[in-house]
Amino acid sequence: MENKDFARLLYETADLMEIAAEDGFRIRSYRNGASAIEGYPERIEDILNDPARKVTDVPGIGKGLAGVLKELLLHGTFDVRDSLLQRFPPAALEFLKIQGLGPKSIAMLFEHFQVQTIDELEQLCKDQKLRTLPRMGAKLEEKVLKSIAQYKEHSGRFLLSAADNLARELTAYLSGLDGIDAITPAGSLRRGKETIGDLDLLVTGPGAVHALERVAVFPRVHDVLGRGQNKTSVKVGREGLQVDVRALGKESFGAAMQYFTGSKEHNVALRQRAIRMGYKLSEYGVFRIDDESRVAGETEEEVYNILGLDWIPPELRENQGEIELAEARALPLLVDLSQIRGDLHMHTTATDGRASLEEMAEAARALGYEYIAITDHSKALAMAFGLDEKRVVDFARTVRKINETGNLGIRIFSGLECDILKDGAMDIEWEALAELDLVIGSVHSHMNLEAAEQTDRYLRALECPHLTAIGHPTGRLLLHRDPFPFDVERIIDAAIARGVWLEINSSPERLDLNANHIRMAKKKGAKFIVSTDAHHPNHLHNMRYGVLTARRGGLSSADILNTCRADEFASALRSTRR
Ligand code: DGT
Ligand code: CA
Ligand code: CA
Ligand code: ZN
Numbered sequence: 001m002e003n004k005d006f007a008r009l010l011y012e013t014a015d016l017m018e019i020a021a022e023d024g025f026r027i028r029s030y031r032n033g034a035s036a037i038e039g040y041p042e043r044i045e046d047i048l049n050d051p052a053r054k055v056t057d058v059p060g061i062g063k064g065l066a067g068v069l070k071e072l073l074l075h076g077t078f079d080v081r082d083s084l085l086q087r088f089p090p091a092a093l094e095f096l097k098i099q100g101l102g103p104k105s106i107a108m109l110f111e112h113f114q115v116q117t118i119d120e121l122e123q124l125c126k127d128q129k130l131r132t133l134p135r136m137g138a139k140l141e142e143k144v145l146k147s148i149a150q151y152k153e154h155s156g157r158f159l160l161s162a163a164d165n166l167a168r169e170l171t172a173y174l175s176g177l178d179g180i181d182a183i184t185p186a187g188s189l190r191r192g193k194e195t196i197g198d199l200d201l202l203v204t205g206p207g208a209v210h211a212l213e214r215v216a217v218f219p220r221v222h223d224v225l226g227r228g229q230n231k232t233s234v235k236v237g238r239e240g241l242q243v244d245v246r247a248l249g250k251e252s253f254g255a256a257m258q259y260f261t262g263s264k265e266h267n268v269a270l271r272q273r274a275i276r277m278g279y280k281l282s283e284y285g286v287f288r289i290d291d292e293s294r295v296a297g298e299t300e301e302e303v304y305n306i307l308g309l310d311w312i313p314p315e316l317r318e319n320q321g322e323i324e325l326a327e328a329r330a331l332p333l334l335v336d337l338s339q340i341r342g343d344l345h346m347h348t349t350a351t352d353g354r355a356s357l358e359e360m361a362e363a364a365r366a367l368g369y370e371y372i373a374i375t376d377h378s379k380a381l382a383m384a385f386g387l388d389e390k391r392v393v394d395f396a397r398t399v400r401k402i403n404e405t406g407n408l409g410i411r412i413f414s415g416l417e418c419d420i421l422k423d424g425a426m427d428i429e430w431e432a433l434a435e436l437d438l439v440i441g442s443v444h445s446h447m448n449l450e451a452a453e454q455t456d457r458y459l460r461a462l463e464c465p466h467l468t469a470i471g472h473p474t475g476r477l478l479l480h481r482d483p484f485p486f487d488v489e490r491i492i493d494a495a496i497a498r499g500v501w502l503e504i505n506s507s508p509e510r511l512d513l514n515a516n517h518i519r520m521a522k523k524k525g526a527k528f529i530v531s532t533d534a535h536h537p538n539h540l541h542n543m544r545y546g547v548l549t550a551r552r553g554g555l556s557s558a559d560i561l562n563t564c565r566a567d568e569f570a571s572a573l574r575s576t577r578r
Helices: 003-019 024-038 044-049 063-075 079-087 103-113 118-126 138-154 160-175 208-216 253-261 264-276 300-306 322-327 357-366 389-405 451-461 488-498 515-524 537-552 566-576
Strands: 182-185 199-204 221-227 231-236 241-248 279-282 285-288 294-296 371-377 411-419 438-442 501-505 528-531
Touching: 003 024, 003 063, 003 079, 003 103, 024 063, 044 063, 103 118, 118 138, 160 182, 160 199, 160 208, 160 241, 160 537, 199 208, 199 253, 208 221, 208 231, 208 241, 241 253, 253 264, 253 279, 253 300, 264 279, 264 322, 285 300, 294 300, 357 371, 357 537, 371 389, 371 438, 389 411, 411 566, 451 488, 488 501, 488 515, 501 515, 501 537, 515 528, 515 537, 528 537
Parallel strands: 199 241, 371 411, 411 438, 501 528
Antiparallel strands: 182 199, 221 231, 231 241, 279 285, 285 294
16 A cells, blocks of 8 residues: 555545544544655555554554554555444545535535435535525535536546556566467557546467456456456456456457557547448458458558558547548657656755755666756745745755766756746746746646636746746646636747747646647647656656657657757757846
């Protein structure tokens, strides 16, 4: 179990206790414990498994919680939580995810309306019955309805990183078997989509059918949904991510890869094209309609080529014009992870990062990067101990000295993730910003402004002559928070006019800009950076998700500044200064 899993279960239980109106002191101790675990640099599981260690040495964890953590590790749940869950309808945990409803309001809903499900809650709002309860009104009903709609859209979907990690885990687990030629992710994971409904894995080789049996007994499988001759479906882990594993024959491997990679929309368009050309396309191959003879199927290239198309990279297969480009031999040459030479957005212990500048630099050097920019937060993020003007200027000087010594073996650019304040002013005086190599301007507050006001806010920020790039431009948190409203096209135009670059934030919770915005911005001539926003050396690996997103947006290395060599990048930085 990861620390964040422990923390989530404790937070949830604290909320359940609050619904049950239990003792406030106990509730607080659960929340404090959860927060301590979330921020703890070591894995709690490792401490629990080490007989020489005591988990009560972790600040915030007393004897009571220590017992809970042990129970959690053994059973995935614990008594207090189970008995609370039994007192409430099964949907209680879902209710907690609806915005606008705290534990106290949920307790009231249970008491007055005996609501059991999210659908019933939705109906209550539509019937305008919520407002009959104290301190609830029409505004809240509206908010709850909106949040329910979002919840329904998100539920049952997972972050790309969750599916990617599971795919790696399963691949390692199965690759020990004899007779496996290849294990390949298909579906939305192969297309690099930002969220995943279920994970599709394709297995080939004489041992493939055996792999289907082994998947069903994978230790983290919770539920076997179905076992057929060529397919096993299971649910894995506490969150129940579904995995479909298919065994494929060699002669139809390419056709099956093509079919199960999708998207559905891309496949529909491709099938229609095949029919117009006198072919039938299926997961078994490409066949002539007149005599049913097979003309392709072993490789994907074959399938696309017989249809008069160049092979299309999976990230583009969304029926957004890629088939026309493939026909015209005009597909873009997409950027590759290996072309990224530096990471330009990361935090250190100076603010809310978990590692020092030196540790981040070393991790980046180990990845083969030529340079990084350190971009800690600015003072508006007081919670994160953001930098004020003096610390900004000192930091810029420190970095100049570090680079002169060359001791770190990697070039450092001094940067800042500067908050864009509510009125569009920069959080840090221009004079101090002028000392830095690079400034990423980000919105972290007041995301509920009207679209027009939010647009003006960005327009004013873009007037700052020291702004290099806009960070995570739409502010979305996947499966959690929608983008805040503003005129994206107008801001892209303004950024291009001012020579400000757009960030593709690679954090799997963000992937912001998204592929559609990237495609639009590229057509207009925008320039991009792909960066991780790392708060820990491990996060530097998230670059691959940002690169996938860039590829989905059709970007080549020439569109992305951090594919440049260090000296080219430095002169590009200087040219952004107005
Ligand atoms: P997801 O799982 O919602 O993130 O999206 P996908 O694209 O992985 O969709 P999924 O798992 O339902 O199906 C995998 C691929 O199979 C899909 O991208 C295209 C292909 N496929 C084509 N036609 C159909 C169909 O009629 N039903 C299903 N289930 N899959 C189809
Ligand atoms: Ca899928
Ligand atoms: Ca599937
Ligand atoms: Zn940020």
